[in-house]
Amino acid sequence: MTLYAIGDIHGHLDQLKQQHDRIAADQARHGAATVVHIGDLVDRGPDSRGVIDYLMAGQQSGADWVVLKGNHDRMFALYLTALDAHDDGLRRDLSWLHPRLGGAATLASYGVQNPGDRPLEPVFQDALAAVPQAHRDWLAALPTAHHSGDVIFAHAGIRPGIPLAEQVETDLVWIREPFLSDPRDHGALIVHGHTAIDAPTHYGNRLNLDSGAAYGGPLSAVVIDEDGVFHLTDKGRIRLSPQAD
Structure with a gap:
């Protein structure tokens, strides 16, 4: 069994291509x-649009x-369904266009003008167009998990103690605790991102690939065989x- 995996991309097309070059060389x-x-x-x-096109x-x-679908991908897709749509995993006082979330940068990559500085309704209509x-x-249609051999991939992780077939999407794309601090053997190595750290790290029962590309860090790729x-x-x-x- 050999599998490659790439962490949270967050609109960095240049870094994504670099990781694919490394994978191709390997x-x-x-x-x-x-x-x-x-x-x-x-x-x-x-360049979120460029990432999706690629x-x-x-x-x-x-x-x-x-x-796989991450929480940011789900928020983007949900935003396009209705102006007042709100992701169940997101705090009620935040929206996808809040500066902390980065949705405005995504819309800008599609050519929407000043999406963070105009009234919400015109921005929404421009986004739909x-x-x-x-x-x-x-x-x-993006899947929320991928199971291969003794490895399970999910953006945020899993709800400990729950079989993969019974996991709910909100946990798979949003969970942190109690997953991150749970030392149990989950029956498979859980490969995830979502929680930014300095470098990809193997904790025994899980492998975190989010090395902070969203915050100026590098995008990372690994191979599991x-x-x-590695x-x-x-x-x-x-x-x-x-x-x-």
Whole structure:
């Protein structure tokens, strides 16, 4: 079993292409395998539209890519359904266009003018006109988990003690606690993002890939095979050994 995974992208198309180049170089030495994108494709970064175009084009060309839904992807898709739509995982006092969330940067990548500085209704109407229906349909259809062998991929993690088939979408895209502090064996290695840290880290029962691209950090990619978990770098594979949380 060999699997590749890429962490939270947040609109950084240049970094996404760089990670795919690293994966291609590794595959040239070790053989082709599925690439899983852990979600949060959009928001905060400069080219969310470009990220979606790139991933859609790759899948349409037959690339063995899995793209999971993150909470930011769900907020974007939900925003396009109704002006007053609100994600169940988001605090009631925040909206997707709040500066903390980064939705305005996503709309700007689609050509919506000054989306963070104009009345909400005109921005919403401009967004409906700017975002292609194909993008909306693709975002809405993104899976929330991917299970392969003894590895489960989910954007935020899982609700501990609940079988994968019974997990709810809001947990899969939003959860932090009690997942992050739970030391139990989940029956599979849980590969996730959502909670930004400095570098991809293996905690034994879970592997966090969110190295903070949304906040100026790097985007990270790993490979998981029968020999273990490895961070992909310009110098090749670097082993990630389990460590205490």
